[in-house]
Amino acid sequence: MPSKSALTTLIKNKAFELGFVLCGMSRAVFMDEEARRVEAWLNNNYNGEMGYLDNHFDMRVDPTKLVPGAKSVISVAYNYYTTEKQADPEAPKVSMYAFGRDYHKVVKNKLKLLFTYVQSVAGDIYGRAFVDSAPVLEKDWAARSGLGWRGRHGLLINPKKGSYFFLGELILDLELDYDHPIKDFCGTCRRCIDACPTDAISSEGYFINASQCITYVTVELRAEVIPDEFKGKMENWAFGCDICQQVCPWNKFAAPHQEPDFTPRPFLNMTKEEWQDITEPIYEEVFFSTPVKRARYEGLKRNIRFLDNND
Ligand code: SF4
Ligand code: SF4
Known part of the structure; x- marks a missing residue:
């Protein structure tokens, strides 16, 4: 088996070959500081109806509870930035991350290939791959692994690539060379904070x-109606x-992705009227296998109705 540092280099090179734009390693230890922050966040009920974020707290802060014998967490980032935009400026807006195929499958498949590669060079090791998975504090692992810092908006920012990327992790029972967190460049x-229309970011940021x-x-x-407090704020x-992310100065460094699966779907050309008239069969067709399916048809209709009546 190659040395620890040679193995680390081989894995990083393979990650880049697979299309990941960032890759870093951390020792798989209990996340003491992060655990206290998550606990405070949950105690404030900042997770809304996302009860699943309350579950498995022990697992979320201790990778050895997810992968027995875990020694390392490999964090990777996969770019989804595109310069393509929705054609009708009046049409209801969709976040850029949802323009193409669902990232869970795309990034997980890449991570599985990376894992197979690690096994081919490191032998009989055990591990698991995660993408946007509730039990893993992925932004914190990415920060520990030096992929970037957590900005005041809570997302991970890389000083050379911005923040438009998905994160994923491989947790392995394999020792590697470890990276270090980088400085927070949010500065003043x-x-x-100023641009968030709903004041969701705390006054000092990071929460x-x-x-x-x-x-x-x-x-x-999942509520049938969006609460009145959001009236006039949905932009x-x-x-x-x-x-x-649009207002963050570090995203001037974002470069378009090269992933065919993230090629924007034709729904970017839908007019405002087409959005308003969307039926369930059309919804199923145009959003097939995109992240927009998470909202479900009723949810998307509810959102469009709310915009029509309140924005
Ligand atoms: S509502 Fe605020 S915190 Fe949420 S994504 Fe928009 S700007 Fe960011
Ligand atoms: S907009 Fe400014 S404060 Fe917010 S994350 Fe970006 S650099 Fe930090």
Whole structure:
């Protein structure tokens, strides 16, 4: 078997070959500081109806509970930035991450290939792959692995690539060479805090009240009607919200992705009227296998209706 440092280099090179734009490693240890932060966040009920974020707290802060004998967490980032836009500026808006095929499958498949590669060079090792999975604090692992820092909007920012990427992790029972966190470059900037239309970001940043966030309201909230407090604040977002990323100065470094599966679907050409008239069969057809399916037809219709009546 190659040495620990040779193995680390081989894995990183393979990750880049598979299309990941960032890759870093951390020791798989209990996340003491992060655990206290998550506990405070949950105690404030900032998770809204996302009860699943309350579950398995032990697992979320201790990778050895997810992978017995875990020694390392490999964090990777997969770019989804595109310069393509929705054609009708009046049409209800969809967050950029949902323009193409559902990232869970795309990124997980890449991670499985990476894992197979690790086994081919490191032998009989055990591990698991995660993509946007509730039991893993993926932004914190990515920060520990030096992929970037957690900005005031809570997302991970890389100083050379911005923040438009998906994160994934491989948790392995294999020792590697470890990376280190990088500096927080938010400095005195408060653009995301000032731009957030629902004040979901705390006044000093770094704490997001998910139950106030348009992404949560349009994607996760299952209520039949959107609460009145969001009237006039949705800025025409029907699925997700990109405002805090759009205003972040570090995203001037974002470069378009090269992933065919993320090629924007034709729904980017839908007019406002077509959105308003959308039927369930059309919804099934145009959003097939995209992240927008998470909202379900009723949820998306509810969001569009709310925009029509209140924005
Ligand atoms: S996604 Fe939108 S609503 Fe949520 S924190 Fe960012 S700007 Fe605010
Ligand atoms: S907009 Fe400014 S404060 Fe917010 S995450 Fe970006 S750099 Fe940090």
